[in-house]
Amino acid sequence: MTEAEIYAGRDPAIRVTAMPRDTNAYGDIFGGWLMSIMDSAAGLTAARLSKGRAVTVAMDGMQFHQPVKVGQEVSVYTDVEKVGRTSMVIAVEAWRRERHSEEAVKVTEAKFTFVAIDEDGRPRPVGG
Numbered sequence: 001m002t003e004a005e006i007y008a009g010r011d012p013a014i015r016v017t018a019m020p021r022d023t024n025a026y027g028d029i030f031g032g033w034l035m036s037i038m039d040s041a042a043g044l045t046a047a048r049l050s051k052g053r054a055v056t057v058a059m060d061g062m063q064f065h066q067p068v069k070v071g072q073e074v075s076v077y078t079d080v081e082k083v084g085r086t087s088m089v090i091a092v093e094a095w096r097r098e099r100h101s102e103e104a105v106k107v108t109e110a111k112f113t114f115v116a117i118d119e120d121g122r123p124r125p126v127g128g
């Protein structure tokens, strides 16, 4: 089974279509747009895992492997890599797919660190 096939069978945290408003001056999709949805996807996973508010404290190893074009579907997958006392490291990958094709290609990856916080913005234990 190829890596793409493994990902095709997984539930993404977020799946969205790249739209014309998300492009840069060259007509390709903005790296910042992709980073934003990757952050949102990791945020969903962190909130679920920590059962409450969590914020991004670091983003490491951001890599852009392939471009994304308008109209392509972008699926963002998250994997909890490490859980600390108040922090969580979440590995995130984004994959693109043509609207009318089954072939998926990995376009970006990064590791996001989130910290669970209380209502005063102070770190709280992930396990409650």
Ligand SMILES: CC(C)(COP(=O)(O)OP(=O)(O)OC[C@H]1O[C@@H](n2cnc3c(N)ncnc32)[C@H](O)[C@@H]1OP(=O)(O)O)[C@@H](O)C(=O)NCCC(=O)NCCS
Pocket (backbone or CB within 6 Å): 055, 056, 057, 058, 083, 084, 085, 086, 087, 088, 113, 115, 117, 121, 122, 123
């Ligand atoms: C997240 C925040 C509350 C952490 O505060 P802090 O005083 O650094 O807290 P601590 O030093 O107690 O660290 C808390 C945890 O975060 C981890 N951490 C802190 N800075 C980190 C960094 N740069 N990279 C990785 N982990 C980090 C610590 O190792 C610790 O993990 P652990 O409890 O699992 O061992 C604070 O940095 C903050 O509010 N940052 C802004 C977050 C934000 O607004 N994000 C959205 C961007 S607009």
